[in-house]
Amino acid sequence: MTKLKSKRQIFHSEADFQFALAWEIQREYPDVEVRLEYAYKIDDKVYHIDMLVICEDQYIPIELKYKTLKKNVIFDAEEFHLKNHGAQDLGKYDVLKDVFRVENVLHDHDKFVNGHVIMLTNDPSYWKKDSRENTCCAEFSIADGGVVTGSMAWAEHTGVGTMKNREEPIVLTGSYKLKWHDYSKFDDKRNGQFKYLMFESERDDLFFNTPKTE
Structure with missing residues (x-):
């Protein structure tokens, strides 16, 4: 993400973000293989993974979210006209559902070694704590400094x-x-700054309580 932001500071859509990140991963690690919209079946359910990075026999699933407030920007002579996605309560639910899905994939087979969920947005509603109490989506808060775990x-x-x-x-x-x-x-x-949140899940830590090594 650090290398990507030096080249692309804004994206037209989630698909644009997905392709740009895949391209940057491939440039940085030329020996890996990158797949987009990878379909993987667990029992009778098919999981569509936004991006799969294959390094030898190890699989790394990556899910992406790009939620925006309406904004028009000209950057490097290129026009960007971002939509107002709104529905932040659903956005919060969906990004945590992606974390759940990544955990499920990691649990299914040991070829999946770790996974990531990355959310990029210019909507401060996601990173700021809600000033209202008892909102319908309070348990799905992803505000900066918080912790998510267990049942929500x-x-x-x-x-x-x-x-x-x-x-x-x-x-x-x-x-x-x-x-x-x-x-x-x-x-x-309010819509002038982009921030990103990254979740990282490691299979051994999630399911086997194996201590991390430096």
């Missing part, structure tokens, strides 16, 4: 429409300290 569910007062197709609680095996990193900044407006 919608508040009891959540409307049926809000959580449609996302009703199930998210249960994580790992514990993740949330640290947002600066990515790029265009101005001091």
Whole structure:
């Protein structure tokens, strides 16, 4: 991400972000193979992984999220017209669901050694703590400095429409300290700065309690 931000400070879409990161990984590690939209079946369910990095016989799944507030930018003579995605409660749920999915893939086969979930956004609603208490998505907070682990569910007062197709609680095996990193900044407006959050899951740590080695 550090190398990528020196070349691309903004993206047109999640697909643009995905391709640019895949290209940078391939440039940095020419011996690995990179697959986009990799399909992997666990029992009767097919998981679509945004990116799979293959290093010899080891697989590294990577899930990406690119959530934006509306913004028009000209950068290096290129025009960017970002959409306003909104629905931050669903965005928070979805990024944590990606962490859950990566953990499931790591659990299934030992060729998956570790995985990552990366969220890039110019929406401060994701990295700032909500000033309101008892929101419907309080347990799905990914604010800077927090920790996510265990079971997380919608508040009891959540409307049926809000959580449609996302009703199930998210249960994580790992514990993740949330640290947002600066990515790029265009101005001091609310939508003028991009930050990213990265989750890293290691198979041995999640399921076998193997101590990390330096």
